Amino acid sequence: MTTTSQCACLKCTCQVEEAKAVVVGGKVFCSEACSTGHLNHEPCHGAGSCGCSCGD
Structure with a gap:
């Protein structure tokens, strides 16, 4: 089972696998x-683009 979390960056919409997270x-x-x-x-x-507004 893979656990995902919302990226803590305010403009980011990514869900990240905890095993691959920074x-x-x-x-x-x-x-x-x-x-x-x-x-x-x-x-x-x-x-x-991955759908995020990061870097804008």
Whole structure:
């Protein structure tokens, strides 16, 4: 059974498998970009949209 959580990034709509998550300070993120707050306004999963407004 796979456990998923909502990414803790405020603009992110991703559900992330806990086994693949980036965990920082006890918060679960779907990517390194989300975990660092999109410092350079980069999208959370590189090229292409995954339905999120991250990096906008």
